[in-house]
Amino acid sequence: xxxxxxxxxxxxxxxxxxxxxxxERFVNDAFFTNAARGFKVERDDKAWTVSLDMPGIAREELSxxxxxxxxRIETQAEAKRPFKAAYELPQDIDxxxxxxKLENGVLTLTLAKLVPPSTARQIEVK
Numbered sequence: 344x345x346x347x348x349x350x351x352x353x354x355x356x357x358x359x360x361x362x363x364x365x366x367e368r369f370v371n372d373a374f375f376t377n378a379a380r381g382f383k384v385e386r387d388d389k390a391w392t393v394s395l396d397m398p399g400i401a402r403e404e405l406s407x408x409x410x411x412x413x414x415r416i417e418t419q420a421e422a423k424r425p426f427k428a429a430y431e432l433p434q435d436i437d438x439x440x441x442x443x444k445l446e447n448g449v450l451t452l453t454l455a456k457l458v459p460p461s462t463a464r465q466i467e468v469k
Contacts (some may be wrong), residue, residue: 409438442467
């Protein structure tokens, strides 16, 4: 398929601009924003809170694994609605202080940030 740029004059362009905007909105909604719908991330100083819409999935079918800064969410093979995703956060996660809750089809993960131990040492000034 070959695409060639089109040069429009001012007299014709307003009608085409509205069509272009509508087409661009359609493409963006169809291909880029659907993956982000039902997914929300909030953060504060101590943790990230991730919310995912997961209708039709039971607690028993769901597993959440944390390894370093990567969170893997997947359903079992025999689940009615298969789901598999991995998200990488910018900082390591403290798995012991993190929690997951599934209520009314919404999975809420509270992922505590892992605070690296300080290696700073105080030295005596002579």
